[in-house]
Amino acid sequence: MDILIHDLSEEQFQSLFGTVDKNVRIISDTGAIRCCTGCFGCWIKTPGRCVLKDGYGDMGEVLSKSEKVTVISRCFYGSYSPFVKNVFDRSIPYLLPFFKIKNNETHHKRRYQNNINLAVHFYGENITEEEAETAGKLVKANCTNFYVTNYEISFSKSLKELKEKVSAV
Amino acid sequence: MNICILNGSPKAGKSTSELLIEYLSAYFGGNETVTFNVCKTHLSEEQFSRIQNSDALVFVFPLYIDGINSRLLRFLIELEKRGFADKSTLVYCIINNGFYEGRQNAAAADIMKNWCKAVGLTYGQTLGAGAGEMLPFLKNIPLGHGPNRNLGIAFRELSRNILSLKCGEDMFVSPNWPRFLWKIASSLKFWYPRAKENGIKRKRLKDKVS
Numbered sequence: 474m475d476i477l478i479h480d481l482s483e484e485q486f487q488s489l490f491g492t493v494d495k496n497v498r499i500i501s502d503t504g505a506i507r508c509c510t511g512c513f514g515c516w517i518k519t520p521g522r523c524v525l526k527d528g529y530g531d532m533g534e535v536l537s538k539s540e541k542v543t544v545i546s547r548c549f550y551g552s553y554s555p556f557v558k559n560v561f562d563r564s565i566p567y568l569l570p571f572f573k574i575k576n577n578e579t580h581h582k583r584r585y586q587n588n589i590n591l592a593v594h595f596y597g598e599n600i601t602e603e604e605a606e607t608a609g610k611l612v613k614a615n616c617t618n619f620y621v622t623n624y625e626i627s628f629s630k631s632l633k634e635l636k637e638k639v640s641a642v
Numbered sequence: 643m644n645i646c647i648l649n650g651s652p653k654a655g656k657s658t659s660e661l662l663i664e665y666l667s668a669y670f671g672g673n674e675t676v677t678f679n680v681c682k683t684h685l686s687e688e689q690f691s692r693i694q695n696s697d698a699l700v701f702v703f704p705l706y707i708d709g710i711n712s713r714l715l716r717f718l719i720e721l722e723k724r725g726f727a728d729k730s731t732l733v734y735c736i737i738n739n740g741f742y743e744g745r746q747n748a749a750a751a752d753i754m755k756n757w758c759k760a761v762g763l764t765y766g767q768t769l770g771a772g773a774g775e776m777l778p779f780l781k782n783i784p785l786g787h788g789p790n791r792n793l794g795i796a797f798r799e800l801s802r803n804i805l806s807l808k809c810g811e812d813m814f815v816s817p818n819w820p821r822f823l824w825k826i827a828s829s830l831k832f833w834y835p836r837a838k839e840n841g842i843k844r845k846r847l848k849d850k851v852s
Contacts, residue, residue, distance in 0.1 A: 508681075508713045511653040511704065517837040521851035534851040549719060550756035551749075552709050559712035569848060570833045572741070572825050579742040579825065584850060603759065607752040614708035614749050 474498055474538045479545035480554045481632075489636045498535065502556040503528065509559075515566035521584060523563055533566030536619075537585035541592070545639065548595040548628070551607025567619065575617070583620050591616060591624040596635045600628055645675045645804065646696035650703030650714035652681040658738050658774040659702045665785055665793075666700065666736065669801035681713040690724060698732050698766070698804050701754065704774060705739035709750050722761050732766040732807050733758050734800065738774030742821050744814035746772065751812050767810040769800045773817045773824055775832060780817075791818040 478500045507527045514524035523530035546557040568581035593612050605628055616624050629635035651659035678689055703714055735754050737747040747770030758765040786794025792815040803810045837847055
């Protein structure tokens with residue numbers, strides 16, 4: 474399964490990408506998403522599943538079934554947008570609470586063994602060099618923690634430019 | 643001087659950020675200090691004004707997926723929109739993560755640096771601490787001693803810089819405690835007992851959802 478996580482409005486998405494392949498699972502902002510409260514319920518209460526019931530509680534399972542994850546996000550200070558970051562924050566049940574040492578650093582052990590290819594497409598009119606550098610650092614760290622071996626990252630100044638770069642849909 | 647501490651932890655109960663704020667506040671006797679939790683409450687206009695007119699802003703928050711949690715991020719965007727008429731405020735951060743290494747807070751510190759540039763404020767310094775979940779277990783050990791040795795040294799420097807409104811190099815500290823012991827303790831003293839409280843057996847923690 475392919476996944477597309479994006480923060481575009483429905484109108485923006487439709488005008489850019491039109492109809493999407495039905496095998497692609499779209500995760501977009503319905504307005505219902507709740508923030509991770511760091512309760513660790515997804516590790517110690519309902520292992521593998523978030524305890525919040527808002528339609529975004531199955532991110533661990535969704536990632537476990539995906540081969541390609543495409544992310545479209547406005548860039549804020551070198552970070553994802555709040556919605557996209559919220560989806561990432563809710564994705565920790567993909568991992569186990571236990572630690573292992575990897576590249577001389579501690580990281581969570583993996584719950585699943587699937588390999589994810591990640592493509593992150595940032596957009597924004599005024600992304601600075603420092604912000605792009607930080608975003609690169611952030612995505613790289615995410616890939617280390619989520620066991621992603623292949624990833625690509627792009628930056629677009631406009632939605633038109635973004636459309637040319639996104640090949641997943 | 644006016645110091646405003648912003649707790650950016652969305653945690654429902656007592657958080658490590660709260661403990662770190664207690665440690666920091668102990669250095670600020672005689673100064674006007676206020677603390678707001680920006681992830682749990684909607685701030686009033688008066689509180690926003692207090693933030694915008696501080697000599698020093700100190701953001702204290704946990705690392706979420708290598709960066710800043712979505713709620714705090716929304717707050718930062720809101721603050722940027724409101725703006726700072728007085729650009730003399732210095733911004734400091736205390737970030738804690740659940741890994742062992744404090745250096746894993748580096749990307750989050752860079753995001754805060756970029757935010758400072760976007761709003762036109764001066765970035766002061768970040769203290770990035772590792773082993774955040776362990777710190778409440780060590781609260782009876784004074785800062786600067788035993789496993790809290792490195793954290794204590796970093797707190798002394800950070801508080802000195804805040805009180806003199808100076809900038810400093812970012813400091814990333816891990817506990818003064820062997821990593822392999824921390825790793826074993828995290829399972830035996832933290833995850834297993836907490837799962838047991840919820841009636842979850844050890845092997846179920848590795849369940850796959852399908």
